[in-house]
Amino acid sequence: MKYSWNVACEAMRLSPPAQGSFREAIDDFTYRGFTIPKGWKAYWTPHSTHKNPKYFPNPEKFDPSRFDGNGPAPYTFVPFGGGPRMCPGREYARLEILVFMHNVVTRFMWEKAIPDEKITYNQSPIPVHGLPVNLKPHKS
Numbered sequence: 001m002k003y004s005w006n007v008a009c010e011a012m013r014l015s016p017p018a019q020g021s022f023r024e025a026i027d028d029f030t031y032r033g034f035t036i037p038k039g040w041k042a043y044w045t046p047h048s049t050h051k052n053p054k055y056f057p058n059p060e061k062f063d064p065s066r067f068d069g070n071g072p073a074p075y076t077f078v079p080f081g082g083g084p085r086m087c088p089g090r091e092y093a094r095l096e097i098l099v100f101m102h103n104v105v106t107r108f109m110w111e112k113a114i115p116d117e118k119i120t121y122n123q124s125p126i127p128v129h130g131l132p133v134n135l136k137p138h139k140s
Contacts, residue, residue, distance in 0.1 A: 001098050006064035008097045009071075012079040013050045014062065017093075019124055020045035021081075049076045108135040 022041045029036050036042060051059045055076040056066060066072065080087035087093070104110065113132040119125045 001102070003064065004098055004101050005094065006067040008094075008101065009067045009077065009079075010062055010064045013056065013066070013077060014060075015125055016046040016050060016079045018046070018079065018081070018087075020047075046078050049078065052076070104135075106138070108137060110135050 020043055022043055025036050025038050025040050025042060028038050049055055053059050055072060067077075071077065075082050080090040080093070110133045113134050114129055117131060118128045120128055
């Protein structure tokens with residue numbers, strides 16, 4: 001299931017499950033010429049690295065092979081956060097994703113019910129009609 005997990009990781013890189021979070025500055029610091037005072041809240045988003053060509057060449061291309069071998073550098077792929085605040089449900093989510101993918105791919109052929117459905121953006125990309133699909137069981 002290694003390749004399946006690579007596919008899931010690449011999908012989460014392009015559209016992370018969490019859009020970001022606020023962090024409180026514990027000390028004054030300077031970032032790109034701006035001083036951030038202690039106590040201020042800063043908004044962090046995975047897109048800052050997930051779409052950065054420095055870490056992911058050709059960042060808009062869907063390429064699961066990015067996750068082969070050791071995968072991306074530490075803290076450049078963070079759909080579940082990182083460090084001590086990493087999502088405690090990460091491994092459970094991994095299991096759920098892989099089981100779902102396995103069952104959909106092995107049991108069904110599927111196609112979009114609305115082939116040219118538009119996408120809206122409200123923090124994250126969302127299909128206008130919820131991306132309905134038609135599932136047809138594979139023939140035995």
